[in-house]
Amino acid sequence: xxxxxxxxxxxxxxxxxxxxxxxxxxxxxxxxxxxxxxxxxxxxxxxxxxxxxxxxxxxxxxxxxxxxxxxxxxxxxxxxxxxxxxxxxxxxxxxxxxxxxxxxxxxxxxxxxxxxxxxxxxxxxxxxxxxxxxxxxxxxxxxxxxxxxxxxxxxxxxxxxxxxxxxxxxxxxxxxxxxxxxxxxxxxxxxxxxxxxxxxxxxxxxxxxxxxxxxxxxxxxxxxxxxxxxxxxxxxxxxxxxxxxxxxxxxxxxxxxxxxxxxxxxxxxxxxxxxxxxxxxxxxxxxxxxxxxxxxxxxxxxxxxxxxxxxxxxxxxxxxxxxxxxxxxxxxxxxxxxxxxxxxxxxxxxxxxxxxxxxxxxxxxxxxxxxxxxxxxxxxxxxxxxxxxxxxxxxxxxxxxxxxxxxxxxxxxxxxxxxxxxxxxxxxxxxxxxxxxxxxxxxxxxxxxxxxxxxxxxxxxxxxxxxxxxxxxxxxxxxxxxxxxxxxxxxxxxxxxxxxxxxxxxxxxxxxxxxxx
RNA sequence: GGCCCGUUCGUCUAGGGGUCUAGGACAUCUCCCUUUCACGGAGGAAACACGGGUUCGAUUCCCGUACGGGCUACCA
Numbered sequence: 001x002x003x004x005x006x007x008x009x010x011x012x013x014x015x016x017x018x019x020x021x022x023x024x025x026x027x028x029x030x031x032x033x034x035x036x037x038x039x040x041x042x043x044x045x046x047x048x049x050x051x052x053x054x055x056x057x058x059x060x061x062x063x064x065x066x067x068x069x070x071x072x073x074x075x076x077x078x079x080x081x082x083x084x085x086x087x088x089x090x091x092x093x094x095x096x097x098x099x100x101x102x103x104x105x106x107x108x109x110x111x112x113x114x115x116x117x118x119x120x121x122x123x124x125x126x127x128x129x130x131x132x133x134x135x136x137x138x139x140x141x142x143x144x145x146x147x148x149x150x151x152x153x154x155x156x157x158x159x160x161x162x163x164x165x166x167x168x169x170x171x172x173x174x175x176x177x178x179x180x181x182x183x184x185x186x187x188x189x190x191x192x193x194x195x196x197x198x199x200x201x202x203x204x205x206x207x208x209x210x211x212x213x214x215x216x217x218x219x220x221x222x223x224x225x226x227x228x229x230x231x232x233x234x235x236x237x238x239x240x241x242x243x244x245x246x247x248x249x250x251x252x253x254x255x256x257x258x259x260x261x262x263x264x265x266x267x268x269x270x271x272x273x274x275x276x277x278x279x280x281x282x283x284x285x286x287x288x289x290x291x292x293x294x295x296x297x298x299x300x301x302x303x304x305x306x307x308x309x310x311x312x313x314x315x316x317x318x319x320x321x322x323x324x325x326x327x328x329x330x331x332x333x334x335x336x337x338x339x340x341x342x343x344x345x346x347x348x349x350x351x352x353x354x355x356x357x358x359x360x361x362x363x364x365x366x367x368x369x370x371x372x373x374x375x376x377x378x379x380x381x382x383x384x385x386x387x388x389x390x391x392x393x394x395x396x397x398x399x400x401x402x403x404x405x406x407x408x409x410x411x412x413x414x415x416x417x418x419x420x421x422x423x424x425x426x427x428x429x430x431x432x433x434x435x436x437x438x439x440x441x442x443x444x445x446x447x448x449x450x451x452x453x454x455x456x457x458x459x460x461x462x463x464x465x466x467x468x469x470x471x472x473x474x475x476x477x478x479x480x481x482x483x484x485x486x487x488x489x490x491x492x493x494x495x496x497x498x499x500x501x502x503x504x505x506x507x508x509x510x511x512x513x514x515x516x517x
Numbered sequence: 518g519g520c521c522c523g524u525u526c527g528u529c530u531a532g533g534g535g536u537c538u539a540g541g542a543c544a545u546c547u548c549c550c551u552u553u554c555a556c557g558g559a560g561g562a563a564a565c566a567c568g569g570g571u572u573c574g575a576u577u578c579c580c581g582u583a584c585g586g587g588c589u590a591c592c593a
Contacts, residue, residue, distance in 0.1 A: 013592080186521075206591070207593050211593095226587090227588095229588090230588080231522085264586085265585095320540080341586080342522095342587085343530090345528090401556040477552050478553060488554080489553045
């Protein structure tokens, strides 16, 4: 027998924007598949019509694209197991067929209970002291289903068009064991598993049936999903068994969950709003409520940084390397290095990753990207020296190691593109003395007579002017900074002056002096 | 409540019987660099949840407890 081709799938339901935890699941699926030369598929599990959100599927595809997670097969790219949307597969009767097969073999049954009847059953059990009421091997005996009703009664219900579901007939008292790639052997007694609904009354399959049928039909080798599925995995094992598919059952891997940065519980959209970080890869606006959620992309994160950061939530390479390209992640990924416990998300570390990727950019590349933004933001003309690549490259060089996001280049460096109107009051209050005016006037004069206006000359001029005026450089350096930039702290002073050039420096000094006098 | 999974610095984690004086990164603190603030450099503080076993020896294996997380729907 030949070795089964590695095929993984990411199978989200289109109920809204893709959470970063979902992106991480997709990433791990992708990394594992690629590491082994396999395929990564995207399947849409839209079996809950009440929760369907238009645009969500497009969002998912766009998010994976942005991250550089390439879909080999599935929604948006097609493939030989089409369709890849479960609602469309349902139309073809795929799930019904297998549900009926299980009924025929005695492993599933029809249930006619109404919502009220189910509610009554639960209340009854709770009243009797059962804290976890379930529709299971015990309670099904008291309910309205093809196990308790006569064949005629069942036929009558069908004839009358009474709605029904198909439930899994879970045996009692059996130890169900399976091997999880991350957790090892997991065993659960089948008496604890409820008779899960396989097919809903609207004809749609539930996740339990649908993912199994599709995983087998699509020849999935590894089912990688969140830890929230671990408790229902035994039921899934049973379904494989009842369908005679144990041999083609994929290997399961249950990933640890992403936890809130603070407090208890898993990471949620609310945490992002509350703590001010994105929880989604891209911006999203809910078509029904109009509610907006912000994304990493729009917040200025590089997709490479986002992916790198996500990979380290629950996985590690076993070495001290932290910066990984997608190619390197693929090369090094393995389930042995996936941690078992949930990972608390740290927004600060996320920023750090972005900073690292920003550092890797050349000043030229950053300057290039900045040109049009600077032009429009500061209202500059086409021939303004400040949008020349020479000026921009120097400005970026001054700024680059001080920021974490490209947008900060402009926010934190605005004074490089525009003379200040306001000057740091605190510095002025502390350092400015009217008698310093003569020094600055002398400085302006000396600077204007410079033939070559570079950092060496400017530095020397400042020092010599100070010396002649009998002033210590410490008294005027920060003032000088405030006069030209408005701020008490910022990029290298002399480098900034050289960047500005003689005329700009003198203009700014004159403007500032007029203001403080 | 029941069931399942988990538990190494504040956080992400390495290490899986002796090499652990428990390593790295983020955050934090100190110093250096810088007449600024960052960056960078050096250094510091900071963890094996607890209790029992097993063993010559346990952070590492087993059990229990505590704590955390998840599940407990005709949602995924």
